[in-house]
Amino acid sequence: MRVAVMTAPGAVHVEDRPEPRVVEPTDAVIRLAATCICGSDLWPYRGIETIDGPRPMGHEYAGIVEEIGPAVTTVRPGQFVVGSFFASDNTCEICRSGYQSSCIQREAAAPGGAQAERMRVPLADGTLVATPGMPDDDLIPSLLAASDVLGTGWFAAVAAAVGPGKTVAVVGDGAVGLLGVLAAKELGAERIIAMSRHESRQKLALEYGATDIVTTRGDAGVAEVKDLTGGLGAHSVIEAVGTQESMLQAIAATRPGGHVGYVGVTHNVTLPGMDLFFSHVHLHGGPAPVRRFLPDLIDRIWTRRIDPGKVFDLHLPLDEAAAGYRAMDQRDAIKVLLHP
Amino acid sequence: MRVAVMTAPGAVHVEDRPEPRVVEPTDAVIRLAATCICGSDLWPYRGIETIDGPRPMGHEYAGIVEEIGPAVTTVRPGQFVVGSFFASDNTCEICRSGYQSSCIQREAAAPGGAQAERMRVPLADGTLVATPGMPDDDLIPSLLAASDVLGTGWFAAVAAAVGPGKTVAVVGDGAVGLLGVLAAKELGAERIIAMSRHESRQKLALEYGATDIVTTRGDAGVAEVKDLTGGLGAHSVIEAVGTQESMLQAIAATRPGGHVGYVGVTHNVTLPGMDLFFSHVHLHGGPAPVRRFLPDLIDRIWTRRIDPGKVFDLHLPLDEAAAGYRAMDQRDAIKVLLHP
Numbered sequence: 001m002r003v004a005v006m007t008a009p010g011a012v013h014v015e016d017r018p019e020p021r022v023v024e025p026t027d028a029v030i031r032l033a034a035t036c037i038c039g040s041d042l043w044p045y046r047g048i049e050t051i052d053g054p055r056p057m058g059h060e061y062a063g064i065v066e067e068i069g070p071a072v073t074t075v076r077p078g079q080f081v082v083g084s085f086f087a088s089d090n091t092c093e094i095c096r097s098g099y100q101s102s103c104i105q106r107e108a109a110a111p112g113g114a115q116a117e118r119m120r121v122p123l124a125d126g127t128l129v130a131t132p133g134m135p136d137d138d139l140i141p142s143l144l145a146a147s148d149v150l151g152t153g154w155f156a157a158v159a160a161a162v163g164p165g166k167t168v169a170v171v172g173d174g175a176v177g178l179l180g181v182l183a184a185k186e187l188g189a190e191r192i193i194a195m196s197r198h199e200s201r202q203k204l205a206l207e208y209g210a211t212d213i214v215t216t217r218g219d220a221g222v223a224e225v226k227d228l229t230g231g232l233g234a235h236s237v238i239e240a241v242g243t244q245e246s247m248l249q250a251i252a253a254t255r256p257g258g259h260v261g262y263v264g265v266t267h268n269v270t271l272p273g274m275d276l277f278f279s280h281v282h283l284h285g286g287p288a289p290v291r292r293f294l295p296d297l298i299d300r301i302w303t304r305r306i307d308p309g310k311v312f313d314l315h316l317p318l319d320e321a322a323a324g325y326r327a328m329d330q331r332d333a334i335k336v337l338l339h340p
Numbered sequence: 341m342r343v344a345v346m347t348a349p350g351a352v353h354v355e356d357r358p359e360p361r362v363v364e365p366t367d368a369v370i371r372l373a374a375t376c377i378c379g380s381d382l383w384p385y386r387g388i389e390t391i392d393g394p395r396p397m398g399h400e401y402a403g404i405v406e407e408i409g410p411a412v413t414t415v416r417p418g419q420f421v422v423g424s425f426f427a428s429d430n431t432c433e434i435c436r437s438g439y440q441s442s443c444i445q446r447e448a449a450a451p452g453g454a455q456a457e458r459m460r461v462p463l464a465d466g467t468l469v470a471t472p473g474m475p476d477d478d479l480i481p482s483l484l485a486a487s488d489v490l491g492t493g494w495f496a497a498v499a500a501a502v503g504p505g506k507t508v509a510v511v512g513d514g515a516v517g518l519l520g521v522l523a524a525k526e527l528g529a530e531r532i533i534a535m536s537r538h539e540s541r542q543k544l545a546l547e548y549g550a551t552d553i554v555t556t557r558g559d560a561g562v563a564e565v566k567d568l569t570g571g572l573g574a575h576s577v578i579e580a581v582g583t584q585e586s587m588l589q590a591i592a593a594t595r596p597g598g599h600v601g602y603v604g605v606t607h608n609v610t611l612p613g614m615d616l617f618f619s620h621v622h623l624h625g626g627p628a629p630v631r632r633f634l635p636d637l638i639d640r641i642w643t644r645r646i647d648p649g650k651v652f653d654l655h656l657p658l659d660e661a662a663a664g665y666r667a668m669d670q671r672d673a674i675k676v677l678l679h680p
Contacts, residue, residue, distance in 0.1 A: 093572060094596050102596030102620045104571075231444075232433060247613065256434050256442030256626075266613030273587065273609025276623075277602075280442045283616075283623040286596075 002340070004057045004115035004321035009047035010329075012057065012322045020112050020120035025071035028124035030081060032063040034144045035114050036312065037324050037336045039174050040265055045325055048267060056113025057321075058338075059085035060147040062140060065128070066118070074125045080135055081128040082143050082298060083121055084151065084290035085109050090126030100126070100291035115321055117340040129294040132302055141309025141337055142301040145179065149335065150297055150308040151290030152263045153179030153240065157187055158293075159261030159284040160236035164188035169225050170210075171250045172240030173201040175311040175335040176263060178208060180238040182306060185209025189236070193228060195221055195249075201334060204310060218249060225253040233258060239285070242266050248275070256280035263288055312337035342680070344397045344455035344661035349387035352397065352662045360452050360460035365411035368464035370421060372403040374484045375454050376652065377664050377676045379514050380605055385665055388607060396453025397661075398678075399425035400487040402480060405468070406458070414465045420475055421468040422483050422638060423461055424491065424630035425449050430466030440466070440631035455661055457680040469634040472642055481649025481677055482641040485519065489675065490637055490648040491630030492603050493519030493580065497527055498633075499601030499624040500576035504528035509565050510550075511590045512580030513541040515651040515675040516603060518548060520578040522648060525549025526640070529576070533568060535561055535589075541674060544650060558589060565593040573598060579625070582606050588615070596620035603628055652677035 003017045020029050035058050043049040062082045065075050075081055088095050088103035095103050109127055110119050121127055135143060142150075153176045162168050168184040170177050173196035184192045185208060193212040194205035202213050214224045226233055233255035239246055242264025250260050251271075262285030276283070300306045314333035316324045324336035343357045360369050375398050383389040402422045405415050415421055428435050428443035435443045449467055450459050461467055475483055482490075493516045502508050508524040510517050513536035524532045525548060533552040534545035542553050554564045566573055573595035579586055582604025590600050591611075602625030616623070640646045654673035656664045664676035 093570070097597045099597035099620055102618075230433070242613075244613075257437045257439035262617075266617045269613025271611040271613065271616070273582075273584075273606030273611065276611070277606045277626045278442075280439055280626040281624075284621075286617045286620040 001117040002318055003113045004318065005054045006044060006051060006057050007054045008051065009045060012325045014319050014321050017056070020118050022067055022069045023120065024122060025069040026123050026125065027069045028065050028072055028075060028121050028128060029067040029118060030061065030063040030121060031066050031118050032061055032114065032116065032340045034062055034140050035116070035338050035340060036060050036144060037115070037328055037338065038148060039176065042329055043267065045329060056116065058113050058115030059108065059110045060144060061110060061114040061119060062144040062147055068124060072124045075128050075130050079130040081130050082146050082294060083109055083127045083129065084294070085148050086287065087121060087123040087127040088291055089123050090291060095126065098292045099289045101287040101289040115318065115338055127291065129298060131298055139301060141312045142307055143298065144337065145308040145311060146294060146297045146301060148290060149175040149311060150179045151293050152176050152288040154183040154293050154297065155288035155290070156180045156238040156240060156261040156263040156285065157183035159259070160238050161259035161282065162187045162189050162236045165190050166235040167191040167193070167229055168236045168238065169193040169195065169234040169253050170238045170240065171195050171246050172264060173198060173205065174240060177238065177240035178204050178311055178334070179308050180240055181205050181210050182208040182308060184238070186300070186306065193225055193234065218245060221249055222252040229255070236261070240264050242269070244269050247271065251276065251279050251281055254279065254281045258282070259284070261285055311335045315339065341457040342658055343453045344658065345394045346384060346391060346397050347394045348391065349385060352665045354659050354661050360458050362407055362409045363460065364462060365409040366463050366465065367409045368405055368412055368415060368461045368468060369407040369458060370401065370403040370461060371406050371458050372401055372454065372456065372680045374402055374480050375456070375678050375680060376400050376484060377455070377668050377678065378488060379516065382669055383607065385669060396456065398453050398455030399448065399450045400484060401450060401454040401459060402484040402487055408464060412464045415468045415470050419470040421470050422486050422634060423449055423467045423469065424634070425488050426627065427461060427463040427467040428631055429463050430631060435466065438632045439629050441627040441629040455658065455678055457658070467631065469638060471638055479641060481652045482647055483638065484677065485648040485651060486634060486637040486641060488630060489515040489651060490519045491633050492516050492628040494523040494633050494637065495628035495630070496520045496578040496580060496601040496603040496625065497523035499599070500578050501599035501622065502527045502529050502576045505530050506575040507531040507533070507569055508576045508578065509533040509535065509574040509593050510578045510580065511535050511586050512604060513538060513545065514580060517578065517580035518544050518651055518674070519648050520580055521545050521550050522548040522646060524578070526646065533565055533574065558585060561589055562592040569595070575599070576601070580604050582609070584609050587611065591616065591619050591621055594619065594621045598622070599624070601625055651675045655679065
């Protein structure tokens with residue numbers, strides 16, 4: 001089968017690899033209906049994260065179960081399923097508290113890559129959620145988005161304690177930030193300030209429910225958010241970048257007693273204790289426990305209440321994965337969907 | 341009147357200064373029934389925080405109102421009152437959300453020092469809370485504790501989301517940590533792990549409701565907390581020290597999805613982003629909004645449900661403040677009460 005492999009920074013190609021098969025009794029094998037390229041795939045692509053040898057890429061997936069191990073009971077061949085980038089048993093105490101991405105049995109959900117025709121998913125019972133039936137084709141991008149970027153934006157909004165009456169600021173206009181806007185809207189936010197300097201992304205942010213756009217960043221961006229909030233800062237701030245600048249911007253844009261939900265993978269970030277202490281913010285985030293939200297998100301997609309699939313502004317055949325990486329690296333595309 | 345003044349690291353003396361008087365119409369002047377030395381007073385005493393000229397010391401107070409400004413309406417001369425170390429209007433949006441220590445009008449509550457016979461309190465209406473009547477003498481240490489250490493320990497417990505069924509770990513066995521134990525007990529914690537290497541402090545921790553004592557710290561302390569919690573870590577961790585080691589110990593001792601409440605003033609702390617990201621903890625803290633809790637805390641003290649005043653294991657006349665600083669610096673005393 002075909003799978004996208006990264007061999008060095010900037011070097012992605014699609015090659016033939018052996019078909020995945022059930023290894024553990026708790027495994028499932030799925031045929032992907034769609035997969036995609038993640039902002040986090042750009043870290044190794046840009047050489048910021050090192051690669052030790054050829055790495056099969058991708059961790060976002062939606063597709064049809066083809067085979068299950070003998071211990072699997074909750075999904076069966078023929079069902080359409082969505083799962084998170086982390087496999088989880090969904091039964092341990094940590095999973096039951098809603099933190100499946102820190103499951104005591106946590107492992108990568110796509111050990112052989114998900115930018116592929118087929119993939120093996122460990123802990124299938126705990127990891128996969130079946131849709132109510134076979135989805136219409138136009139729902140597939142949105143179901144795929146639920147696998148990571150929607151679930152991550154949603155977690156950021158929940159971690160930032162978004163709710164009715166709240167003013168929310170969103171730092172980062174990538175797919176996660178944009179879906180953070182959508183989540184904030186769905187969760188009842190009164191006002192949503194999207195921080196973005198890119199017109200096409202501003203447009204989607206407004207479509208998803210943003211009420212204000214701030215085009216500055218850093219101290220100037222913070223000052224603008226404060227101006228919009230009576231000098232106090234936002235109640236809730238979603239951080240969806242993961243740099244030192246974006247984290248400090250998110251904390252400074254939050255009012256005392258407010259909440260920062262951070263989901264950008266924090267590369268080379270160190271938070272100064274005194275600033276954090278006197279900021280008086282709540283800080284919560286980390287790898288999104290997407291599994292917690294999947295049933296609800298699938299329902300919202302299935303009933304066509306939300307359309308997160310719009311973040312895929314470039315669709316390519318899997319074999320053209322390299323072009324997809326280039327487009328995302330150069331910010332020509334927000335997010336690239338790959339058809340296996 | 342007499343007031344304790346620090347002139348250099350290690351140098352505290354008590355001198356005569358002019359009587360405080362009402363300056364702003366919102367001020368009150370109180371005669372102190374008791375005052376005390378704070379762990380945070382040791383930062384300049386030890387030379388870790390610099391002093392620019394002689395500094396009148398102290399910010400914890402309980403006493404009788406002697407004079408009020410013409411705009412003061414909620415307290416009157418003759419009442420016994422307790423207040424927080426930060427003055428607050430208690431009417432702004434930040435105060436109303438429970439973060440009075442970040443009030444938009446915030447200022448020091450004891451600009452002329454509280455280790456004194458009398459003090460001026462700004463924003464008296466928002467800052468001071470009157471007791472139901474004149475307290476018995478034996479209640480005064482507890483009411484004084486409410487002014488800072490009890491309120492701070494209580495906030496740490498609330499910030500750490502302590503509640504029924506929870507396992508709580510407390511990092512730090514100073515007065516704030518010990519009163520964090522008391523707060524955790526009052527808030528319904530099922531199990532309270534006090535981390536302490538000092539026998540007298542362990543004893544008070546047990547009296548206040550600790551169920552387990554851990555005498556190790558750093559990685560070994562974290563391992564012991566994990567051993568006591570099925571390998572997962574505590575649900576709630578109170579951080580009451582404020583060093584790099586104690587913050588990392590608190591974060592590492594918390595289970596994914598758990599809460600760290602930190603109130604130790606974070607000197608020279610920098611939090612590594614990746615560790616925080618994958619810890620999956622909620623982090624909240626800062627200068628305790630003691631005012632939020634004062635009515636409740638005064639009620640618990642007045643009805644003799646709690647006895648936080650026990651943390652004062654050395655009582656001295658105000659004129660012997662220097663001996664009090666020495667005792668706390670050398671950890672001969674947990675906390676020193678001064679009689680003006």
